[in-house]
Amino acid sequence: MLKIQNVHKVFSKGTVNEHYALQGIDLELKTGEFVTLIGTNGAGKSTIMNLIGGDILPDKGRIYLDNEDITYEKEHKRARKIGRIFQNPMLGTAPDMTVEENLAVAYSQSKKGLFGIGIKKEDSEFFKKCLEDFDLGLEDKLKTKVGLLSGGQRQAIALLMSTISTPKLLLLDEHTAALDPSAAEKVMNITNKIVREKNITTLMITHNINQALKTGDRTIMLHKGKIILDLSGKERENMTVSDLLKLYENNSNDIFDNDRMILS
Secondary structure (H helix, E strand, O other): EEEEEEEEEEEOOOOOOEEEEEEEEEEEEEEOEEEEEEEOOOHHHHHHHHHOOOOOOOOOOEEOOOOOEEEOOOHHHHHOEEEEEOOOHHHHHHHHHHHHHHEEEEHHEEEEEOOOOOHHHHHHHHHHHHOOOOOOOHHHHHEEEHHHHHHHHEEEEHHHHHOOOOOOOEEOOOOOOOOHHHHHHHHHHHHHHHHHHHOOOOEEEOHHHHHHHHHHEEEEEEOOOOOEEEEHHHHOOOHHHHHHHHHHHHHHHHOOOOHHHHHO
């Protein structure tokens, strides 16, 4: 479904700040698979997301989505088939537009149409029904500007906007990291519900090791631009945070020193 083949990416090439962000990454996600991606700062997690999303281009290698080569496809074209949620709750939504207007824009774009004047009653009822399933009271805030909502509510809106028409791929870039624990749990529950019900192929970056092992079907760990662990099935199911840290040290010959990830 998603296939990354021998992808390399170097930043500041030929300078004293030269950094090999990715070194020959090979990764494949099956249709409907939910994969969590972890690693210390500078491991290459965000670089992978940005390459898939089209923010940056690889120096070498290819990226395929449903057997279509999207390696050099324009970002706006990828956005029609790839949903993406960022860490900042304000990204992906228009704060000065109402909840209803934000959803209408996303819905019309997913249908390859234009956002016309006014919102159809049937569309408004559809948005309300979708929001009721979130259990955040958002169904009563259709006329409220998104900028006035809490961080958790904004992320829920961004999530619905990205999945209102089922994308081929969903990218979650630490989308609960900026939220308080209660809001983060609610948004994560909504995420799992949507991904499961719509069978969306999903790649999620998280700083929370325990969450990475408990969410989805598979966990991948990066180190210095390379995949050093790929866990699934019983091996992942029985894995503890301590077990994973030991595997990391054995496979990387390094000590995991990111307290934020260990203590989350």
